[in-house]
Amino acid sequence: MKTFVKFCxxxxxxxxxxxxxxxxxxxxxxxxxxxRNLPLDRAAELVALVxxxxxxxxxxxxxxxxxxxxxxEDVGVDRIQVYGDVPEGLxxxxxxxxxxxxxxxxxxxxxxxxxxxxxxxxxxVHLDASGGPLPGGSGVRPDWEVxxxxxxxxxxxxFILAGGLTPQNVAEALATVRPWGVDISSGIEREPxxxxxxxxxxxxxxxxxxxxxxx
Numbered sequence: 001m002k003t004f005v006k007f008c009x010x011x012x013x014x015x016x017x018x019x020x021x022x023x024x025x026x027x028x029x030x031x032x033x034x035x036r037n038l039p040l041d042r043a044a045e046l047v048a049l050v051x052x053x054x055x056x057x058x059x060x061x062x063x064x065x066x067x068x069x070x071x072x073e074d075v076g077v078d079r080i081q082v083y084g085d086v087p088e089g090l091x092x093x094x095x096x097x098x099x100x101x102x103x104x105x106x107x108x109x110x111x112x113x114x115x116x117x118x119x120x121x122x123x124x125v126h127l128d129a130s131g132g133p134l135p136g137g138s139g140v141r142p143d144w145e146v147x148x149x150x151x152x153x154x155x156x157x158x159f160i161l162a163g164g165l166t167p168q169n170v171a172e173a174l175a176t177v178r179p180w181g182v183d184i185s186s187g188i189e190r191e192p193x194x195x196x197x198x199x200x201x202x203x204x205x206x207x208x209x210x211x212x213x214x215x
Contacts, residue, residue: 003174003207004181006160007188007200008059009036013049015195020204021053026081026183028059030067035193036185044075057081057099065089072097081126095121099160102150103130104142113146119157126183129163139164139186147177167202171210182207 007019008026019025027043028036038046047056055078058071062084071077072094081099090098104127105111116125127147129140141164151159161179166187173182188203190196 001204001207002211004158004160005204005207006057006181006183007195008057008162008183008185009034009189009193010046010195011036011038011193012195013046014197015200016046016049016051018195018197018200018204019051019054021051023181024055024057024079025050026057026059026185027077029071029075030063031059031061040070040075043071043077047076055079059083063087068094068098079124083128096123098122099124099126101126101128101162103128104146104150104163105130106140107143107145109143111143111146113149116150116154116157119154124158124160124180126160126162127179128183141165144173144176147179151178165203167199167206170203170206174207174210175214 005020005023006026009028010016010025016025027038028034029038029043031037050056058077058080060082065087071080079097079099081101083101100117100122102114102116102125104114106129129142147161158180160181160183161173161177162183165173165182165184170182184203188195188199
């Protein structure tokens with residue numbers, strides 16, 4: 001697939017086997033109120049099982065420098081997706097492997113278009129619906145028209161679209177927003193925090209079919 005696919009909020013080895021080559025497995029860490037939260041030691045166990053053709057991502061909220069260091073050095077993630085503030089005191093290589101999540105208002109909210117962080121520091125940018133108390137998995141869809149404007153205004157930038165994506169609507173999202181990648185959590189679950197293998201496979205198949213008809 002050309003489209004980067006990240007399955008987020010993973011908590012089991014079974015789900016890890018469904019992460020597509022060239023994509024990523026996302027692990028929510030140090031967010032106790034999330035049903036998908038993992039302690040550092042369990043995250044490290046699962047990171048070790050991520051398929052070699054895929055990346056392992058930590059997903060955090062306003063992390064400390066210490067947490068960033070632990071995730072890279074001890075847990076072994078490849079990138080860290082950050083909701084909220086990025087801490088001061090990180091070196092360039094660490095910053096370069098962070099993926100800031102930019103909040104986008106829902107359709108009809110009248111919210112202004114968000115400002116994206118500088119491309120020279122953050123080559124990848126995550127777009128998710130604003131207003132949720134937890135990092136992703138809310139099932140709330142950001143305004144796709146706003147997301148499309150951000151993509152159009154930043155040619156070549158690697159935008160990853162999240163929020164309310166499912167096997168049924170991912171093709172429409174790809175056609176409308178034209179992101180570099182997609183990030184799915186609640187849309188591939190049978191209940192909060194528990195991934196549905198059938199839905200994960202259906203999501204990948206939907207992306208493959210979209211690409212086959214939009215070469």
